[in-house]
Each structure stands twice: as C-alpha cells, then as structure tokens.
Amino acid sequence: MSYTTAELQKLSAFYKNQLLNNTVPFWFPKSIDKTYGGYLLMRDQDGSLIDDDKAVWIQGRAAWLLSTLYNTIEQKKEWLEGAKSGIDFLNQYCFDTDGQMFFHVTRDGKPIRKRRYYFSETFAVIANAAYAKASGDKKAADTARYLFGKCIEYSTTPGLLPAKFTGIRPSKGIGVPMIMMNTAQQLRETIGDERCDEWISKWIAEIKNDFVKDDIKCVMEQVAPDGSIIDHIDGRTLNPGHAIEGAWFILHEAKYRNHDPALIALGCKMLDYMWERGWDKEYGGILYFRDVYHKPVQEYWQDMKFWWPQNETIIATLLAYKLTGDEKYARWHKMIHDYAYSKFHDTRNGEWFGYLHRDGTIAQTAKGNLFKGPFHLPRQEWYCAQLLQDLD
Secondary structure (H helix, E strand, O other): OOOOHHHHHHHHHHHHHHHHHHHHHHHOOOOEOOOOOOEOOEEOOOOOEEEOOEEHHHHHHHHHHHHHHHHHOOOOHHHHHHHHHHHHHHHHHOEOOOOOEOOEEOOOOOEEEOOOOOHHHHHHHHHHHHHHHHHOOHHHHHHHHHHHHHHHHHHHOOOOOOOOOOOOOOOEEOHHHHHHHHHHHHHHHHOOOOOHHHHHHHHHHHHHHHHEEOOOOEEOOEEOOOOOOOOOHHHHEEOHHHHHHHHHHHHHHHHHOOOOHHHHHHHHHHHHHHHHHHEOOOOOOEOOOEEOOOOOOOOOOOOOEEHHHHHHHHHHHHHHHHHHOOHHHHHHHHHHHHHHHHHOEOOOOOOEOOEEOOOOOEEEOOOOOOOOOOOHHHHHHHHHHHHOOOOO
16 A cells, blocks of 8 residues: 555644644643642543652653644743753752762652663753753753763763673663664754764664674664674563664654665664564554564563554654655554554543553553653654655
8 A cells, every 4th residue: 555645644634633632731731840840740541640750761751842842833832831840850850969860759859769871861962952942041952962972971981880780791782872863863953963973873883783683684672792692581582662763763864864775775674674573463563572583582561562662663664654655664554553543542531551461452551650651652743743744
C-alpha cells in the first residue's frame, strides 16, 4: 500500500488533534506544581495523583515539550509559563553539589536517588535549549550548552562517573550515542552549538560500526568495547523499540542533511532489522525484549507491550516512508498506528496506558510514574504532525 496526499493530510490532522486536544490536556495545566514548581506527573488513568515525587528525567522532558509547543505550534502564554516552572525547578533543585544531576526527588526538591549515568543531564540540555529559544533567556542557553559539554565529558572520560560493573566483562550500550545524537540535534535546532555536527557524525559512526550487525540482520543493544557480541544473557538481549528509535534519529539527520542517501540507507536498514525482530506477528505491536540468538530472555516483562516502542516505531515508519516512498513503510506505519491507537489510547480519559500484556490487555492503569510522562507520546504526535506539514 501507499498513502495518498489526502490520507497523509488526514493523518497530519489526526496527530495534531490528538496532541492538542487529548494528550497535552491530560497533563496540563493541572500537572504544574504551583507550590514548589516543576510538575506532578505520577498519575492514574483518570488523571488522579498516585505519588507526588518527581522524576528528574521527566521534569526535563515536560519542560522541553511545553517549550517546543510554544516554539512550533502557538506562542501560548500558559505554555511558556509552564515551561519556566519546570526549568526553574530543574536548575534550582535537581543538581548535586558535585554538579551531577539527581534522578528522583521529592515534591519540594529533596534528593532521593542519583544514578550512575547522565541522562537527566541530556534532558536538561534539551529543556533549557528549547526554553531559551522560546523565552530568549540567556542563562538557560548558557546552561544548555554547559551541560552538553558535561555530557560529552561524561561520555568520553572513563571513570569520571561511578562504574555499575567491574572490569571483568566490559561493555558499552547503544543508549549513549543515541541519546547524545538526539540531544545534539535538539540543541542545534533550537539555539545552535558549533560542536553538534561533528559529534553527531561520530555517534552515528559508532552505531554503524559497532552496533549494526549486517551478517545477522540485527542492531545490538550492548556490545563489547570493540563491537563484538557478548554471548551472555545481558549481552544477547535486544530492545527492538530502542533500536528503532535510534533508526529514526539517523533518518532525521538524513533529512537535515538534504536527504543524505547513506544515512537514509543506514536508518532504514536498522528499522528493517528490528521490525523483523520486534513485531509480534500473532498479536501485533512491538515486543519489549528479544534474544539475538532466539534464546530465552531473562526479564519477565520481555513479551509485554510498553507504550514508548510503539511511539518510536510510528515515527520511524512514517519518516522512512516520507524519505523513500517505499510502500513497505506505509504498510508498516498503518499496522503500528492502527495497533497502538486501538490498544493503548484511553478514549475515555485521554492519553495512553503505558503497559499492556502481550495480547493487548491492560497490565496496569498508570499514565505517569518515574519513567512514563508527557514525552514519547506527545513527541510522536508532534513530530508526525510537523513531518506531514510539508506534503511535497
């Protein structure tokens, strides 16, 4: 199948309507914490609060979303003010004395947990950068660029952050080059930074050279430092939705670079490999974990359907179709779109459920927790609507 222009226009209107009239209103303005700043995002299916703690990742993601809506959809005062609430909370409460950010804090900003990696910082980069563009706030711009430099330092300096494992079986994950690439893309496209292009190219090269395995048609989640496969349970575990997210980051870069054919080929290859490994041929949807050699996976949630792999696959298939015109990607996009919006979308209360059993039944009703909030779904709806604005 292929999409007609009328069908793509209908899809564009659908995504924009879902974003502005269903997804965003589930969260805002009620989630803005008028007492302490930031956002109260741990919510049940009806929007009721189930916990008032704050995940630092999602504070940054929510501030990014509100700033991005202001920058690209409409300059609504409430979006800019809401973004400022998150930026102020992040920058006032979410940094430890050593400069590293926390992962989990109380409602009033007291630290609960700090992790060994710097993903809180990457989300603070994109939040501050998007807010700086929206507001003209020089301090936010300086913070974004400073933190981007710290993230580069963390990613290239072994031992700078505490190690999770001993040195017996060293490994590296695809998550670092992926998240750093997208962080740089966001920074470049909001306030700009001369470091972005060079580093994006380095991170793409690392993914291509070390994680994409053409001989077995796979994108690894982690590998040994030299790119070889670690034949143990953790080393064999694949996360198809995560690799597909990386695929669309690369396709986005291809689009930015005047439809670079080599990057289109790489991104589409990654999508092809992981669709084959991740798509559930019996029930539909993207499975959470697979084993590279089709052996049993350790994690008990391995065959569940989480919300975010579906979001990333919706973006990846639509972007691949737009860049290539290949009817296969239109067919895949329709399959994942129809599956996800029929199974995850809460037509009564808005937004999506986060966690389904393999057969598509609801595993639990939370819409927000330490890991789920207003990011993957609204980003998908926003990105797809933006992508389809230009139907050339």
